[in-house]
Amino acid sequence: MQSKEIYAALAQAFPGAVEPSPEGLAGDPFVCVAPGRLHEIMAYLKNGPDLAMDQLTMISGVDRGEWIESVYHLYSQRRHHCATIKVKLDREAPEADSVCDLWGAADWHEREAYDMMGIRYRGHPNLRRILLPEDWEGHPLRQDYEQPQEYHGIQNDWLQERGATRAIASPTLRPAPETVPERTAMAAEPAKAPAELETEELLVNMGPQHPSTHGVLRLVIRTDGEYVRETWPHIGYLHRCFERIAQEVTYAQVVPYTDRLDYLSSMNNAQAYCMAVERLGGIEVPPRAEHLRVIFSELNRIGSHLLAFGTYGLDLGAFTPFIYGFRERELLLDIFEKVSGGRLLYHYPRIGGVARDITAEIAKDITDFLRIFPAKWDEYNTLLSFNKIFIERTANVGVIPAELAVRYGLTGPCLRGSGAPYDIRKVHPYSIYDQLDFKIALGEGLQGTLGDSWDRYWVRMVEMMESLKIVQQCLDGLPEGPIQTKISRVLRLPDGEAYTRVENPRGELGFYIVSDKKKTGAVRCRVRAPSFCNLSVTHEVAKDCLVADVLAIVGSIDIVLGEVDR
Amino acid sequence: MQDFLDFLQREVIPRIAPPLAAAPDQLVYLAGILAGCLPILAFVLLIALIWTYGERRIAGFIQHRYGPNRVGPQGILQAVADGIKLLAKEDVAPDNADRPLYELAPLMVFTGAFLPFVALPFSESWVISSMAAGVFYILAFEAIEVIGIIMAGWAPNSKWSLYGGMRLAAQMVAYEIPMSLCILTVVVLAGTLNLGQIVRLQGGAFGVGNWMVWPWVSPFATAAFLMFYVGGLAASKRAPFDLPEAESELVAGFHTEYSGMRFAFFFLAEYAAMYVVCAVASICFLGGWHGPGRELLARAGGDPTVRQLLADAVRVRDAQGAWLVWANLWGALSVVGSWVFWKAALYQIVGAAYLLLKSFSLLFVMVWVRWTFPRIRIDQVIYMCLKVLLPFSLLCVLGAAIQTVFFDWSLARWAMSWMGK
Numbered sequence: 001m002q003s004k005e006i007y008a009a010l011a012q013a014f015p016g017a018v019e020p021s022p023e024g025l026a027g028d029p030f031v032c033v034a035p036g037r038l039h040e041i042m043a044y045l046k047n048g049p050d051l052a053m054d055q056l057t058m059i060s061g062v063d064r065g066e067w068i069e070s071v072y073h074l075y076s077q078r079r080h081h082c083a084t085i086k087v088k089l090d091r092e093a094p095e096a097d098s099v100c101d102l103w104g105a106a107d108w109h110e111r112e113a114y115d116m117m118g119i120r121y122r123g124h125p126n127l128r129r130i131l132l133p134e135d136w137e138g139h140p141l142r143q144d145y146e147q148p149q150e151y152h153g154i155q156n157d158w159l160q161e162r163g164a165t166r167a168i169a170s171p172t173l174r175p176a177p178e179t180v181p182e183r184t185a186m187a188a189e190p191a192k193a194p195a196e197l198e199t200e201e202l203l204v205n206m207g208p209q210h211p212s213t214h215g216v217l218r219l220v221i222r223t224d225g226e227y228v229r230e231t232w233p234h235i236g237y238l239h240r241c242f243e244r245i246a247q248e249v250t251y252a253q254v255v256p257y258t259d260r261l262d263y264l265s266s267m268n269n270a271q272a273y274c275m276a277v278e279r280l281g282g283i284e285v286p287p288r289a290e291h292l293r294v295i296f297s298e299l300n301r302i303g304s305h306l307l308a309f310g311t312y313g314l315d316l317g318a319f320t321p322f323i324y325g326f327r328e329r330e331l332l333l334d335i336f337e338k339v340s341g342g343r344l345l346y347h348y349p350r351i352g353g354v355a356r357d358i359t360a361e362i363a364k365d366i367t368d369f370l371r372i373f374p375a376k377w378d379e380y381n382t383l384l385s386f387n388k389i390f391i392e393r394t395a396n397v398g399v400i401p402a403e404l405a406v407r408y409g410l411t412g413p414c415l416r417g418s419g420a421p422y423d424i425r426k427v428h429p430y431s432i433y434d435q436l437d438f439k440i441a442l443g444e445g446l447q448g449t450l451g452d453s454w455d456r457y458w459v460r461m462v463e464m465m466e467s468l469k470i471v472q473q474c475l476d477g478l479p480e481g482p483i484q485t486k487i488s489r490v491l492r493l494p495d496g497e498a499y500t501r502v503e504n505p506r507g508e509l510g511f512y513i514v515s516d517k518k519k520t521g522a523v524r525c526r527v528r529a530p531s532f533c534n535l536s537v538t539h540e541v542a543k544d545c546l547v548a549d550v551l552a553i554v555g556s557i558d559i560v561l562g563e564v565d566r
Numbered sequence: 567m568q569d570f571l572d573f574l575q576r577e578v579i580p581r582i583a584p585p586l587a588a589a590p591d592q593l594v595y596l597a598g599i600l601a602g603c604l605p606i607l608a609f610v611l612l613i614a615l616i617w618t619y620g621e622r623r624i625a626g627f628i629q630h631r632y633g634p635n636r637v638g639p640q641g642i643l644q645a646v647a648d649g650i651k652l653l654a655k656e657d658v659a660p661d662n663a664d665r666p667l668y669e670l671a672p673l674m675v676f677t678g679a680f681l682p683f684v685a686l687p688f689s690e691s692w693v694i695s696s697m698a699a700g701v702f703y704i705l706a707f708e709a710i711e712v713i714g715i716i717m718a719g720w721a722p723n724s725k726w727s728l729y730g731g732m733r734l735a736a737q738m739v740a741y742e743i744p745m746s747l748c749i750l751t752v753v754v755l756a757g758t759l760n761l762g763q764i765v766r767l768q769g770g771a772f773g774v775g776n777w778m779v780w781p782w783v784s785p786f787a788t789a790a791f792l793m794f795y796v797g798g799l800a801a802s803k804r805a806p807f808d809l810p811e812a813e814s815e816l817v818a819g820f821h822t823e824y825s826g827m828r829f830a831f832f833f834l835a836e837y838a839a840m841y842v843v844c845a846v847a848s849i850c851f852l853g854g855w856h857g858p859g860r861e862l863l864a865r866a867g868g869d870p871t872v873r874q875l876l877a878d879a880v881r882v883r884d885a886q887g888a889w890l891v892w893a894n895l896w897g898a899l900s901v902v903g904s905w906v907f908w909k910a911a912l913y914q915i916v917g918a919a920y921l922l923l924k925s926f927s928l929l930f931v932m933v934w935v936r937w938t939f940p941r942i943r944i945d946q947v948i949y950m951c952l953k954v955l956l957p958f959s960l961l962c963v964l965g966a967a968i969q970t971v972f973f974d975w976s977l978a979r980w981a982m983s984w985m986g987k
Contacts (some may be wrong), residue, residue: 204725211817226733226944317805317941323629389806389940547729548815548943 006051006083007031013048014041026496026515027280030071030084038087039097045074045083046102052078055406056103057501058533059110060512060526061094061117063143068094070119073499073512073528077406077420080427084499089119098123105409108536116141116243131236131565140244141524201229208237212315212551215561219538221550228550231542233535238565246525251277251491252351254525259345261527262563264307265505267293267300267336270349272502275430276511277351279498281491288481289353290432295366295474296339296348297502298467302373303332304505305460305467308558312457313384315555316393321384328369328376335365351491353484363475370472377465385461394457395448398541398553402451408540409533412507413463414557417443417456424503436473438466453556460505460558490520499528506530506558527566531559602694606683614837615645621933628937655826660722663823667721672824672831674714679835681707682842687761689855689918700761701753704846705746708801711835712738715810715820718832722823730819733944734803734810740951741800747959748794751786752778752850754966755975761846765854767975773860775978777853782978786965791851793955793962795928798843800947802836805936809944840929848924855917 310325443455507530626633719731811819
C-alpha cells in the first residue's frame, strides 16, 4: 500500500479523528490524529490485516513553536509499506499515550522524546531520561531551551564568554534510589529462606569503562555466580547534541557532523542526510555522483564489517582476527584518504553530489582491493568463522527470533540474521541500487538456531562479499559527467518534512528533516540511529545466560556508541 | 642435592674449612637450600624474560606486525625495560582492600610457581632435590598457586577480581585431577615417582625411540600426553583457557587491582607455571634430557655426576699433597682444566639443552595456540574437564595398568623380546 492509501483507510476507520497533512508541503505526507484516540489508532495500524505495521521505526518529538508534536514513523515488515502519524500536543504540558505495549521499540524512543522534548507518555513503565543525566534540567531540543551555566562544578565557558546572565542553579540532588530500576528489581525480590549455603546476587557494572563494551556503554548486570539474570543497558555517555546542533547550523553545515554519528560508516551517514535534503529541495544528483556515493558507501560497509569482525573476535578472546581485519581495512582507509583527505571522517558526499571525483590511481587501488579481498575473506573464515571454539561460543547464544527483532525495531544484520529479508537497498532501492545485482545476506541457522549470534556474524561476512560485487558493478558502469549539481550558496528548503532511509552497515539509518522555508537550517533534524534501536533489545536477549555470553550478544549486535548516543 | 650436601659435609668441608665441620646437618642443609634457590630464582626470571619477549615477537609474527624491536638489537632488552618500568611504578592499592591478604597474595602465587622447581630436573644430575616422589611434589605444589589467586581475587574487594579468582579456583582444581591421572599413567608404566628414574627408562634407541609419547611404547601414554598438555594449558590459565584473566570479560580478572611489582609477580608466576607444565611434559613423555647423540658422550665419559666431579677434584688435590691453601685452588683449577670434567659437563649440558629445547617447543605451541583461538566459556571449560578429560584419563591409567601387568612398560620392548623367544 502507498502511504496515501493507508491514510485513506485510517480516515475511513476513524472518521473525525484523522486529519490529513495540508496541501502544498514538500516531502512525505502524514496524518495528524486526535491525541485522545492515539493508542486506539496505533493498535489498529499494528493489528489491521492490510496494514500490519509491525515495526515502529522511531518516535520523534518536534517543537513547532505553538505546539509540540510526537511523530511516529511506522513500517510493515510484512507488507513493506510505511506511514507517518503525528499527534499535536499542548506546549505547556505535552502528554500522550504510550505505545510501549504495542512495540517494544517505543520504550527507548519515548524515553528519548521525554528527555529531549519533555513529552510525558502516559502508561510508560519507566519514563526516565535516557541520554542526559537524571538530574539535568530542561529539555534541550525545545526551541526555548536555555543551557545551564554550570553542571556539578563544570563551567559552561561557551555561555559565559557570550555574557549569559541567567543562572540555572547547579543541581546537587542525585536521583532517588527508587527510580533506578536495577535497585527496585533487587529490592522487589522476595526474601529467600536461608539455605545451608548462603549465596548472594551481585549487581555488576559492566562499563562505561570496560574493554568490551565498544565504547562507553554501561551494562548493569544482575549476576548469580556466573549466570546473568538480567541486563540493563545505560547509554548517553557519549551524547554530543547532534540533533540540537543540526537545528542551529545550516543544511550544508550538518554534513560533517553526520560523519561523527556512526564513525565507522561516515560515507553512509552523509549520504542518508544528503538524500533527505535533496528530497525536500528537489535536488537532482548527477549519475556519476550517485555511482561514486554507492562505491564509497559499499567500501565503507566492508571497512565497518571488517572492524565488526575483528572486535567480535576480540570480545571472544581471539586477538589475531582483529589485526587481520585491520590489515585490509587499512587498504580501504588509504583509498578514502586519497579521495577525501580523511581516514575516519570523510565529509565526502555533499548535498547534490560528492566532494571530489576519483582519479585513475584511486580506481586502480579499488580494483586491487577487489582482487585481493576474496582470498583474505577465506582466511578470516578459516581463522574465526568456522573455528570450533568460536562456533561453540556463538551458536545458539543470544537467539533473537524474527518476531522479537521486528518488535524492537531491529534492522540491518541483526534483523537479517533472524531471517527477515529486510534490506533497504533491495526493498526500497535508493540511489542506483535498483540497477545493481546483489543478494540479501540472510541468517539460516547454519550452526544452530536461526537468529543466534553466529548468524548475525555470518550475515556481516557474506555482506562484505556482496558489497564487493556492488563496487565492481559500479566501477564497470561508472558514467562520465559532473559530480555535483549547482545548488544555491544559502540553501533554503520549502516547508515540509521528509524521512529518508538508507542501509547503513548497522541497519536502517534514517534522517527525518522538518524544514521551514524561512530558515536556512532544519526546524528539526532527527536521526533514526540503527545502533540505538538494535541495542534496545539487549535486556530481552541477554538474560539467563553466562557472563561471557553477554559479551557475545552485545558484540554480535555490533553497536557504535557514537550513533547510539548521538 | 641431599647426597651432594652430605658429601660436602663429610668429605669436602673438613678438608678445606675444618671448623665448619662441626656444624649441625640442618644448618648445612639450610645453607645448601638457600644457595640452591638462587640459581632457580635466576632461572625463573630468565624464563620469564625470554618468554615475555618471545611471546610478543611470536605474536607479532603471527599477526603480521613487528612486536617489540626498539630496545636493544631486535628489541631483546624489551623485557628488561618492562621490568624496570614495573619496578618504578607506583604501588596502587584499592582503599577497601584487605591489606594483609592483598599484599600476601602475589607472594603466595609466586611461591606456588617457584616451589616445583626444587624437584624439577634441569639435566640428569642437575636437580636440587631428586626426591623419590618428585612428580607428586610438583603437582602438589603447583596447586598452592590456587590459594594465592583466591586471595588475590578476594582481597581487593573488586567484583571483577572475585570473578577471576573464583573462575580460576574452579578451573585449576578441576584440571588438577585429569593432569594427575595423566601423570599417573606414566608412573604406572615406569613404576616410579622419581622424575630422574622416569627419564632414565626412556633412554636408548638412539635417544629418541623409547619416549613415552610414542604409540609403540604405550598408546595410553600418547593419549595421556595430549590430555596433560590441554590440562596444562588450563592449569597455567593460558588461552583458550584464560578465563580467569579474560580481558574482554573481566577487565583483567584476579589481577585487575594490582600494579607495579605485585602485578609482575603474577606475571612471573604465570610464565614459571607454563615452564613447569612444559618441562614436566617433556620429562614424563618426551624423554627428558635424552636426545640423539647424547649417549655417545656417555660412553666416552665416566660417571657423570656432580658428586663424581667433586670427588675427582678432591682426589686430584690429595694426590698433589694438599695442605696448602693455594693447592686447593690449583686442585679445583686442575679439575676444571681436565678433559674428564669437560666431557662430563658436556654430557650434562647437552642433556639440559635437549630438555630446554623440548620444553621451549611446547611453550611455543602454547603461545601459538593463544594467538590463534578464541576463549572458551566457563561451562565449556568444566564440561571439557569433567566429561572429556577425566573419563579418558581414567581409561589411560587403566590401560597402562593392564599393559604393565600383561606386557611390558614398552610395547615395542615386549614385542622384541617376544620375537626373540
